[in-house]
Amino acid sequence: MNYTPGKQLMKEVRAALILKDSNLSKWAAANGVKRQNVSKALLGEWIGPKAEALVLNIIHETLE
Numbered sequence: 001m002n003y004t005p006g007k008q009l010m011k012e013v014r015a016a017l018i019l020k021d022s023n024l025s026k027w028a029a030a031n032g033v034k035r036q037n038v039s040k041a042l043l044g045e046w047i048g049p050k051a052e053a054l055v056l057n058i059i060h061e062t063l064e
Helices: 007-019 024-030 035-043 049-062
Strands: none
Touching: 007 024, 007 035, 007 049, 024 035, 024 049, 035 049
16 A cells, blocks of 8 residues: 555544554654654655655554
């Protein structure tokens, strides 16, 4: 699937995390990253290799 950072991706990831009895803060803490960085990467406000890797990681763990 093709996921583009933005509000829709953020909603989908948050919904998937809720279904797994988690949330963005818990996921970020478990993966050693700041929640704010996860949010900015998912929304497309932070771009670059690290942001892209972070987005791919959370998509892999939550949506696929």
